[in-house]
Amino acid sequence: MKIALIRQKYTPFGGAERYMARLVEGLAAEGHEVHILAAKWDAGGEAKVTFHRVPIVRRPGWLKALTFSLGCKRIIESQRFDVVFSLERTLRQDVYRAGDGCHRIWLRQKNLGGGLWGRLATYLNPFQLGYLALERRLFTDPKLSAIIANSQMGKREIMELYGVPAGKIQVVYNGIDAADFPLQKREEYRQRLAEEYRLTEELRILYVGSGFKRKGVPALIEAAARLPFPFKLFVVGKGRCGYLKRRLRVLGLEGRVVFTGPVRDVERFYLGCDLFAFPTLYDPFSNATLEAMACALPVVTSHYNGVAELIREGEQGVVLRDPLDAEEIAAAIGRFVDAGERRRMGEQAAAAVAPLTMQRNSRETLAVIRGVLEQKTDTQENGE
Numbered sequence: 444m445k446i447a448l449i450r451q452k453y454t455p456f457g458g459a460e461r462y463m464a465r466l467v468e469g470l471a472a473e474g475h476e477v478h479i480l481a482a483k484w485d486a487g488g489e490a491k492v493t494f495h496r497v498p499i500v501r502r503p504g505w506l507k508a509l510t511f512s513l514g515c516k517r518i519i520e521s522q523r524f525d526v527v528f529s530l531e532r533t534l535r536q537d538v539y540r541a542g543d544g545c546h547r548i549w550l551r552q553k554n555l556g557g558g559l560w561g562r563l564a565t566y567l568n569p570f571q572l573g574y575l576a577l578e579r580r581l582f583t584d585p586k587l588s589a590i591i592a593n594s595q596m597g598k599r600e601i602m603e604l605y606g607v608p609a610g611k612i613q614v615v616y617n618g619i620d621a622a623d624f625p626l627q628k629r630e631e632y633r634q635r636l637a638e639e640y641r642l643t644e645e646l647r648i649l650y651v652g653s654g655f656k657r658k659g660v661p662a663l664i665e666a667a668a669r670l671p672f673p674f675k676l677f678v679v680g681k682g683r684c685g686y687l688k689r690r691l692r693v694l695g696l697e698g699r700v701v702f703t704g705p706v707r708d709v710e711r712f713y714l715g716c717d718l719f720a721f722p723t724l725y726d727p728f729s730n731a732t733l734e735a736m737a738c739a740l741p742v743v744t745s746h747y748n749g750v751a752e753l754i755r756e757g758e759q760g761v762v763l764r765d766p767l768d769a770e771e772i773a774a775a776i777g778r779f780v781d782a783g784e785r786r787r788m789g790e791q792a793a794a795a796v797a798p799l800t801m802q803r804n805s806r807e808t809l810a811v812i813r814g815v816l817e818q819k820t821d822t823q824e825n826g827e
Contacts (some may be wrong), residue, residue: 445476447522449529449536453484453654462618463530465805470812478524480515480621488576495522506571508532512577522708526815532577537815540591540808544727544749545600552725552747553657555767560738567620582607588815591615591808593728594749604741613811617728618804619796624738629714635716638721640701645673646780649716649740651709651731652723659722659745661690666772668694668721672780676700679712713738718779722766723748735761741788741804743775745780759792 452636470477471491478493479507492565497514500506512533519527519535529536531545543549550571556561565571582586582605590612592598596734636642653703660678667676676699680685684702691697707714713719719735721744726732730748732742736753738755742760751762761775779785 445478445522446470446812447478447480447519447524447527448529449480449527449533451482451499451511452692453479453494453503454746462808465801466528469805469809470478472748473809475591476819478522480518482511482514484740491764503570505570508570508577508726509573511794525819528812529728532581533575533670534580535584535586536581537586537819538591538812539587539589540593541597541601542593544597544725546571546578547571547604549598549725550575551655555724562592581606587611587727588818589613589811591811593617595752596747596749601756613807615807616799617730617733618738618799618801619730619733620801621737621797622668622778624710624713624734626714626728626739629739632711632715635654635711642675643673645675646670646718646776647716648674648676649679649712650677650721651679651712651719651735651737652729653681653689653705655684657724658726658729659724661766662769662772662792663689663696664696664700664721666776667700667771669769669773670776672777672799674699674776677703677712679703679706679709681705709734710738713740716740717774717782717785717815718743719760720772720776721748722745722763724766726750733796733799736792739789739793741779741785741792743772743779753795754792757788759788759795780815 448463448466454552455461467477478495479497480497482497484494495518497511497518498513500510501822515532526538528534528538529542550565554565582601590601590607592601592612592614593616598614601607601612602609615799645759650660678700691700713735717730719740719742721729721732723729723745725749726748732744732748734748736742738761742754743763745763745766747766748784754762755758756762761778763771763775765771
């Protein structure tokens, strides 16, 4: 069968990209003819893959998404693929993986705690309006055969906002490769982190992620100012931090919060810290939270994170009611001062995510694609 996979930028590196690379391997191993539609790619060794470059207009932002969608549609109509699987919001696909959740929900969450003018600026922005229109068209397209959500939270949102029947949406949790996180090196990494940052007995709090405002770093810093015990907060990832550093000076937290920027060896922080704090405003299924739990870190996150479905209060961590409430965040972090509690919850966190392997993720995703293939084959044979 001739199968197309859509990704605006394809590279073997990164979470979504590794996910797609495994799909390519699995489909090619089954003898399918695999095509990738992308505006840009950085790939090697995919001898059984045909690439199609999709031209896009990069500025303004709303035009980039639209021209990519239109470009994909033209290629799809000319190539006559048997199944089209998309990781992007496009105009024509048989299977869509809703890895980013619902943009409509994110816009609502983005304005939590904001005023009227902020909401107006959001909903009158051509980029946001374009994305909303594209999303609505995608989810209500009668030709869309299946949707893959990466959490039950994401599935509920799609059903409630767009009236999609439950049977059309399959939940496939993200996967993790345990080999990337060598638990046997925990003591080594703890010691290395202690030497690098001159740590003694402080509680080591870790945040990993990009887009600091969306994922709760401002509230986390406000919470840190309320902690009555020694700590070091590591903020790992890419994001604007100038205003956050100014806030640190006002709060007297300089030296207690470290912005590392993006790092290649993030496992040394996962394995060298005590607790993972991720008070996100919206994340359908945070890979960083999944990785932290796999490294036996107890978690403080919000119920707007799909991974919260795997956390039972007081067993694998704490789920926040309000990610903007610094007092609630500080109280949750305070529960992990006791090393015994951290160890107990960390072990349960690791056990909770142990079944979520990359192999399971690929297997369940391929099963959805096969189901659509069979459905389309039956329809063709019956002459419908």
